[in-house]
Amino acid sequence: MEYSLRILGSGSAKPSVDRFQTCQILEMRERQFLIDCGEGAQTRLRQYNSRTSRLNHIFISHLHGDHCLGLVGLLSTFGMLGRMNDLVIHSHPLLEKILGEQIRFFAVECHFRIFFEPFNPDVSEIIYEDKAVTVRTLPLKHTVPTCGFLFEEKPLSRHINKEMVDAFNVPIAYYKDLKEGKDFITPDGEIVSNRRLTIEPSERKRMAYMSDTAYSERNLRWIEGVDLLYHESTYLSDVDKVKLKTRMHSSAAQAAQIAYMAGAKKLVLGHYSSSYKSSQPFQDEARKIFPESYAANDGDTFEF
Amino acid sequence: MEYSLRILGSGSAKPSVDRFQTCQILEMRERQFLIDCGEGAQTRLRQYNSRTSRLNHIFISHLHGDHCLGLVGLLSTFGMLGRMNDLVIHSHPLLEKILGEQIRFFAVECHFRIFFEPFNPDVSEIIYEDKAVTVRTLPLKHTVPTCGFLFEEKPLSRHINKEMVDAFNVPIAYYKDLKEGKDFITPDGEIVSNRRLTIEPSERKRMAYMSDTAYSERNLRWIEGVDLLYHESTYLSDVDKVKLKTRMHSSAAQAAQIAYMAGAKKLVLGHYSSSYKSSQPFQDEARKIFPESYAANDGDTFEF
Numbered sequence: 001m002e003y004s005l006r007i008l009g010s011g012s013a014k015p016s017v018d019r020f021q022t023c024q025i026l027e028m029r030e031r032q033f034l035i036d037c038g039e040g041a042q043t044r045l046r047q048y049n050s051r052t053s054r055l056n057h058i059f060i061s062h063l064h065g066d067h068c069l070g071l072v073g074l075l076s077t078f079g080m081l082g083r084m085n086d087l088v089i090h091s092h093p094l095l096e097k098i099l100g101e102q103i104r105f106f107a108v109e110c111h112f113r114i115f116f117e118p119f120n121p122d123v124s125e126i127i128y129e130d131k132a133v134t135v136r137t138l139p140l141k142h143t144v145p146t147c148g149f150l151f152e153e154k155p156l157s158r159h160i161n162k163e164m165v166d167a168f169n170v171p172i173a174y175y176k177d178l179k180e181g182k183d184f185i186t187p188d189g190e191i192v193s194n195r196r197l198t199i200e201p202s203e204r205k206r207m208a209y210m211s212d213t214a215y216s217e218r219n220l221r222w223i224e225g226v227d228l229l230y231h232e233s234t235y236l237s238d239v240d241k242v243k244l245k246t247r248m249h250s251s252a253a254q255a256a257q258i259a260y261m262a263g264a265k266k267l268v269l270g271h272y273s274s275s276y277k278s279s280q281p282f283q284d285e286a287r288k289i290f291p292e293s294y295a296a297n298d299g300d301t302f303e304f
Numbered sequence: 305m306e307y308s309l310r311i312l313g314s315g316s317a318k319p320s321v322d323r324f325q326t327c328q329i330l331e332m333r334e335r336q337f338l339i340d341c342g343e344g345a346q347t348r349l350r351q352y353n354s355r356t357s358r359l360n361h362i363f364i365s366h367l368h369g370d371h372c373l374g375l376v377g378l379l380s381t382f383g384m385l386g387r388m389n390d391l392v393i394h395s396h397p398l399l400e401k402i403l404g405e406q407i408r409f410f411a412v413e414c415h416f417r418i419f420f421e422p423f424n425p426d427v428s429e430i431i432y433e434d435k436a437v438t439v440r441t442l443p444l445k446h447t448v449p450t451c452g453f454l455f456e457e458k459p460l461s462r463h464i465n466k467e468m469v470d471a472f473n474v475p476i477a478y479y480k481d482l483k484e485g486k487d488f489i490t491p492d493g494e495i496v497s498n499r500r501l502t503i504e505p506s507e508r509k510r511m512a513y514m515s516d517t518a519y520s521e522r523n524l525r526w527i528e529g530v531d532l533l534y535h536e537s538t539y540l541s542d543v544d545k546v547k548l549k550t551r552m553h554s555s556a557a558q559a560a561q562i563a564y565m566a567g568a569k570k571l572v573l574g575h576y577s578s579s580y581k582s583s584q585p586f587q588d589e590a591r592k593i594f595p596e597s598y599a600a601n602d603g604d605t606f607e608f
Contacts, residue, residue: 046319
């Protein structure tokens with residue numbers, strides 16, 4: 001699965017019989033990203049037989065226990081399993097202060113280095129970038145500073161049409177220009193349109209993760225048209241309005257409303273309150289507003 | 305179940321598909337004790353529908369992650385669930401230093417107080433006592449300072465035989481002496497033997513928990529005749545001898561040997577290495593030496 005989001009935990013803070021706390025593993029071609037890391041993340045990785053050899057970056061949305069208390073156990077186990085690659089944890093600046101003592105103590109056998117990369121939860125900015133992918137923070141509205149994340153491939157360059165460049169005798173030195181969309185001018189001064197020499201690149205993929213948040217349209221501009229939108233939906237719409245407001249969470253309908261307004265291709269729901277027995281009503285509620293809604297359960301994988 | 309040990313996690317450090325890390329809940333009449341607290345303990349408590357209203361003391365055998373990384377999540381959840389009773393954590397002195405920062409951060413909503421009661425892991429001593437029960441540390445042989453625990457009821461006083469004390473007109477003021485085993489002397493100077501006036505008390509119950517340890521006979525004197533002995537058995541006997549020695553764990557046969565020499569009534573095995581698929585071979589191996597051996601799986605309850 002080249003592009004997929006696997007749900008390791010679809011529950012929220014209070015323990016539930018069949019849901020672990022929030023954790024997801026995102027695959028984007030040869031990259032893996034762990035998004036949040038609730039208690040038991042390492043157990044789920046083992047249960048679902050998920051390999052983590054390409055996992056080098058972990059993104060923590062906020063400092064509530066159900067989103068980060070699985071980190072120490074996971075790092076300690078990585079150490080026992082002989083991991084050698086460095087690992088970067090992107091989070092609120094306080095995380096290192098809170099977990100640092102434990103990590104230093106329990107991850108003594110680690111042969112890899114752990115780097116904390118703090119981000120400012122008040123602004124939207126790019127906090128990760130490699131040659132093909134960027135990750136942007138999306139400040140949310142929660143009881144503590146919280147960010148969602150937008151994972152997106154960079155615009156892809158056009159592909160060379162080998163048959164055509166050979167027919168026009170285009171020198172290799174011009175390929176770079178062609179990939180960027182430039183036309184080719186022959187030695188005789190004839191202009192050969194770029195469209196004749198190159199092929200449309202495949203569409204770049206984008207996935208947005210909206211962690212714990214009250215309803216907010218603040219990030220719509222960033223997540224417009226995303227291939228996959230994960231949005232928390234702790235409650236159903238019939239929840240007590242005061243509860244929804246003071247706890248600063250979203251209902252399934254509100255998550256669907258955001259997906260609809262953003263023009264997302266697919267919506268995945270999760271982070272249900274343990275007071276609900278099934279995720280089905282969440283899916284039903286969301287689909288009335290946004291038909292491509294899916295209520296996740298632990299272990300589900302969503303391709304995009 | 306007046307006296308029982310419930311296994312919340314029968315695995316060891318590396319994650320396994322169907323076993324959580326070490327954690328047990330011990331019931332002794334109206335008391336509950338949590339013994340070790342691996343990651344996911346709160347989830348298991350929920351899954352097994354275990355009530356914790358009488359749980360006020362947690363005993364941590366040593367500071368390896370698989371024995372204590374479930375503490376912060378558990379305490380934080382207790383806070384969310386509205387717990388009011390103080391909670392005491394008995395452990396190596398370092399635990400407070402390592403977890404203190406996290407607990408203060410994540411258990412902000414707690415309306416109960418958390419006390420750390422450090423013990424010296426080098427000596428055997430009573431670290432808990434109430435009117436009916438004591439808990440004694442049992443220093444073990446492991447790669448870090450580690451203690452097992454002996455939970456035992458105090459010797460029970462004899463019961464008054466109501467019919468007989470009435471027949472001999474024993475004044476109520478003498479009952480205390482009778483319960484302690486003293487004879488009664490009538491106003492005429494006649495000696496009435498205590499055995500005629502009282503009834504044997506029911507036997508006091510004793511349970512010993514031998515956490516991570518290499519084979520050691522050091523604590524035999526304390527655990528002689530225990531009703532239930534939990535002893536770790538990370539490996540089977542055919543494990544590489546160097547591994548058994550350097551990691552300082554026990555085989556099922558070694559655990560059975562200790563149970564046999566102690567004259568225990570029942571042996572429970574756990575803490576299996578994740579490299580084994582089933583607990584059955586552990587039980588088979590132990591029963592060759594000690595027939596009353598039981599290999600625990602998560603969720604099992606052992607009465608005694």
